[in-house]
Structure formats: structure tokens, C-alpha cells
Amino acid sequence: MAKKTGEAEVRPVASILGTPVNCFYGPGDLPNFDYAEKLNDPGEYPFTRGVYSTMYRSSLWTMRQYSGQSTPESTNERFKYLLKNGQTGLSLAFDLPTQIGLDSDMPLAEDDVGKLGVAVDSLDDFERIFDGISLDQISTSFTINATAPIILAMYILVAEKQGVDPKKLRGTIQNDILKEYIARGTWIFPPEPSIKLVGDVVAYCTKEVPRFNAISVSGTHIREYGADTVQSVALAIAIAEVYIGEVLKRGVQIDEIAPLFSFHLPIGGRDFNFFEDIARLRAARRYWARLIKEKYGALDKRSLQFRFSTGGMGGGLTAEQPLNNIARATIYAMAAVFSGTRSLNLACFDEVYAIPSDLAIRTSLRVQQILAFETGVADVVDPLGGSYYVEKLTDEMEAKISEIVEKIESDGGIVKMIENGAIQRELARQSYAIQKKISSGEKTLVGVNRFKVAEEERDMEIYKTDPETKNRQLRRLQAVKESRDKGNVDSALKELAAAARRGDNVIPYLFEPLKARATVGEIIDTLKEIYGTFREPTTV
């Protein structure tokens, strides 16, 4: 690459941090590099190279594809299909009414029942989703936030009904409400009581469902909203600290809760850079280990391990020439594996258009299987460790994460910045800036602003929601309401309200209403009377 003056022009490149990128790196870029301090072996503090010593040689990453169908039955079928095809973990998506605590028969829910995911109105629906699937044999990931306490309680009740001890349940519940105010909009209550509910789930899992990741702090949605690759990690860490503070307040020890924290972080995107994405995840492991040790005084090794799953970004995929997206997803997946991800969910090539088709989901799974079984990329832990370039970049990324987290703190904390809309505005601005670079051609997107084809290849089979879905769900909800004892529902909800008023952990008080067949909407309405509703800042 390096040419003598006059031989060839060198294309200037800047990193996401704004620093110029050299044509190559060497020992001079890493003066006084101390292996033990900066890297150490995989599985050893500060875990830069990975949280486990043997990584994929012992167990491959979990291959998980986000999956939500319109009804409990179709979700159950899809789950069985995926398990049969070698998927090793389930991932459940919910429709929007379920995510924001509305029943299928509530007026605001009208247009969204059974779209984007499954509709869950009562425990009956949950029992159908997991019918014939032993909960002690699988791990399930729930993409749910505002109504996470209810979904957790339902999963526990289904396990008990199957005779499975909740202490054996494995999986992850997203339970990260703060990023919803920033990016995805499925909030219900104001931030303060919402943070309290996040704490309830974490505190409850610590004691009763210890193998379950009680929280998955997500940088993915923040990145889709316009955060750059480093911000997506730094903001997730700042948010995680809010939840940690909430649980520590209750007298729980850091070593009891830190091991339950996991992160879901993005790989890819419109402004993707392969090495930057890897470096900032290696940097995040080192930053987190030091933060939890030095700031919170954790002693347990597991507390210091920054565990993350990754999501291959849908935002980096294009509507133009959609098969190109398989190539993009493959490169994202490779970056995720080089980063030491524990679980990977890849965006599908057709998801710009609709919920992914079976073919698209299977292809994303096959991409992961090809990487795992055909290519050798999973044979050695942290294969990029020691690369002059990657280590230099990792140092720079760690410094940047630290700078962002400290800046947020000195600006009054992330909760305040969410309430007044400051973060939302900044990220939307950044998203606009990237869009303009693509529009102007300054940033290349293959098939979009270069290498275009005349005829768009938009004809492909696309998954369609069954129009009968809503009616079926409404009939089922009606039947549940007719068969239950309303007196039991009301008294159980009263107990819940009293517990919420006292400030108790609400999880133990959700079981009785759910068993009495109280609906998600009824439970949320009960809590709204105590907690209130969020008022969104709408200034753009």
C-alpha cells in the first residue's frame, strides 16, 4: 500500500473517531504495549480478548433468528420448524399492542394486532406459544421491555405448569426500557417508575431465576436511530449504570447482579467499518471490566465479564438489489464472530420489505452455519488480537467510550437527557447527516448510489400477515374473558395495585392476576393509575 511520493496518490481515510487512518500499522503505533495489562489471555481480566478461554472451541455462539408470528399457534409452529432446522435458541417477538400493554380489543390496538410479532393478551396465549416445547431444553430470548415483568411472570407460570423448576430456565429478557424512549417508542410509564420495574425484574431473577439473563441492554436500536458504532456501546453502558444504581439501592450486592447483565450490540449499518466494529467491542470488554471492578468494587470474576449478543443491523441493508444483503450480513456475522459474540441474530435480506420469509430466515441461519462449520473462523479465540492496527484502534475506542460516558454524567445523566429529548435530537441529526452523505454520493452504498441496475429486482416472496389473525385473537380473548371469574381478577389486581403503591417488587404480585386470567392490558391499566404515563418530547 505505502507508495513513495509521486508514485501514486493515497486515498485519505478517517476513522469514525475522526482520526486519520494510516496505510499500515507497526510496533511504533503501540509504544510500551503491556500484554498482561491491555489484553491478557482470553478468559482473564480485563477480558479484552474474550470472556472465556476456549470460546467457540467449547461451544459455538447461539444462532438465533428473531421470530414472531401473528398468532400463538403460528409462533409455536415456527419455533418447532427452527428447532428442527438446527437453531439452538428461540427468540420471541411481540406485536406492538403487547409491547405497550394494550389488549387486542382495545381501540388504539386496532391496526396492529398480530403484526411484527405475536399477540399476547393472557396466559392462555403464552401456554399455546410453548405448547410441546420443554422449557428446560431451550433458551428463549424475549424482545420485550415495558411489559417485561408480565412476560417474565408468564414464562415462569408456563414452566411451573410443565413441572420445570424456574431455577432451570435459560434465556434473556430485554428489559431495557430507557432505549425505548430514545429509539423504539414502546414506553408506557415515565422513566422513573419504568426504571423501578426494570429493577424489579433483575432483583427477582437474582433470587428465583438465576440462570436467566434478566436484562439485555441494547445498543442496537440506538444505532438504528443514528448513533455511531462507539456511541451505541457507550450509551448502552451509561444506561446499564442507571439500572445497576437502581438495584444497588435495594441493598443487593454488585456481585449478585452484575453477572445477570448482558448486552445486545449492533454489528453493521450504513456506516459500517469492519475493524472499528470489532475494536469497539474488544474495547467495551476492557472498559466494563475496569468500571465494574474499580467503580463498583466487584470481586467475582463473572461480574467483570462483559457478555454480549450481537444483532446484524437491518439498517445497513438495502431495498435495491436485495440479494446483496446476504453478502452484507455475512460480513457482519464475521465481524461479530471476531468480536467474540455469544449469540448472533442476523438481519434477513428481505426485511426492508416486511417480516422475513422462511427462505430469508433460513438463509441467515445458513450464513452462520457456513461460518461456524466451513470456514475455520471460529477455531481460534480473538484471532485479531495482537494486530497492530486492531490494538491501536481498540485503545482509541476505549478512550472514546470513556469520554462519552463521562460527558453524559457531567451533562446531568442519561435519564435527564432522555426526558428532555436531547439524545433523541442529537441522534436523529446524525442519522440525517449520514443520509445526506449517501444522497450526495460521499458515502458509497453499493446498488444505491453506485453500481445501480436499471430494473429494480423487487419481486420476491414476502411474508404476509393473515388478515384473519385479528379476528381469531379477538374471539380467543372474548372466550377468556367469558370463562374467567371476574371477582378473582379484580381482587388479584387490587393486591397488585397495593404492592405497587407500597413500592414493593411487583413480580410476585403478577402471578395471581395472570392465573386468574387478567389480561396484559388490565394489568398495565392498573399500574398506570399509580405510575402515570410518559409525555413524549416532540420537538424535532
Place this chain on the structure above:
Amino acid sequence: METNKTIRVLIAKIGLDGHDVGAKVLIFWLRDKGMEVIYTGLRQSVEQVVEVALQEAVDVIGVSILSGSHLSIAQKLINRIRERELDDVLVLFGGTIPKDDIRALKEMGIHGVFPSHSKLEEISAFIQRNVKHGEEDG
């Protein structure tokens, strides 16, 4: 028809979909193009949006939906617009919209449909070309 009057646009999120960064990116773009843009915020009903459109005398209503609920919401919006006699307002839909649905939306009376990944230039040019200022057209 071309006029010098400032074009007024209402960008709306109808239904429960909370993905609004695309809507915000469009707002920035249209403002840069000299338009006045109002944003409704999330979880609006068709009725609320039409009332704001009337009160603010907008020339354009742009609805962003990424949740797949565009067809039913579009039909309700068109009905409400007719009821409230907002005939001159240009109505646009954007978001996760499959190709087959673009035709369906246009048949319902949606003037322009811009699926995710549409070019910002196309949207602003479409507005400039098609917006009607009632009084000028007589």
C-alpha cells in the same frame, strides 16, 4: 403549480409504531428545502392527525408507518379527510411498504408512496410538483 408560498407539511406517526427516525430525517430535509414542518409525535389517531392538519392549514400530510399497518390506517385516513373536506391536501405514505401495497394505497387515494430507502430528493420534488395551494388554483 409553482408558487412562492411556503409549503406547510404535517409529518405524522399514526398507530403504535415507534420507529420515527425516518420521519425525523425527512423533517430535517424538508426544512432544509424551505418548507415548514410540524411533527405530531408517536401514537396518534387518524382523527387527531386530521384535526391538526385542519388547524395548521397544512398542504401536505406525510404518514410514516413501519409496522405493516399502512393499508387499514390509510383507508381510515382517506375517509376522515373526505369527511372533513380536506380535499386539497397532498397525502403521502412512507415506511416499510411492500411493492404490492403501493398500488393499493394509490388506488385508495394516497397521492405518493415512498417505501423506506426512498430518496429524500424524490420526496421533496414530488411535494413541490404536486402541492396545491387552494386559493391560487381558484
